Amino acid sequence: MDINCIIVKGTENTTCFMAEKTKVATEYETWSRLDAIVLQWIYGTISNDLLHTILKPNTSASQAWTALENIFQDNQSTRVVYLDSKFVSMRLDHHPNISSYCQAMKMLVMGFIHKNFPMCSCKP
Known part of the structure; x- marks a missing residue:
């Protein structure tokens, strides 16, 4: 009761x-x-x-959030290409010291890992 x-x-x-x-x-x-x-x-x-x-x-908050999520996940491949180009073009002489360079590299790698982007093994 x-x-x-x-x-x-x-x-x-x-x-x-x-x-x-x-x-x-x-x-x-x-x-x-x-x-x-x-x-x-x-x-x-x-x-x-x-x-x-x-x-x-008549949209719920969940539906609006899902619509936004879908918009931003559609650009995932573009983001991968951008991060990959930044990673490949990273140069030590653009940083004041090795620590700064390593930190920048780490941040790029974390961008791949955090977003669950696929890692390409096709490059030599």
């Missing part, structure tokens, strides 16, 4: 069902309000170009 149930002789199940229905409605209202807050935060923090790309009626 739920503590919100009003026990009336002969109508216990009906009364509890109504209390559960009210509880579910209240939880849904709370969820809807929080979803709207998160959705407004997403809309408020992205550029207008991105906003117009993902803006659709």
Whole structure:
């Protein structure tokens, strides 16, 4: 039994069902309000170009987030090419010391690892 149930002789199940229905409605209202807050935060923090790309009626925060995620994951191959070219063109004489050079190389490698990019083994 739920503590919100009003026990009336002969109508216990009906009364509890109504209390559960009210509880579910209240939880849904709370969820809807929080979803709207998160959705407004997403809309408020992205550029207008991105906003117009993902803006659709009756969209949940999860759907908007997934749409943004898909936009940015579509450029994954471009990002790999960019990081690879930076890695290949990294030169020691562009850094004040070996420590700075190694740190820059490490940051590029971490860019590959952090993004779960595939590592190409096709170069000699």
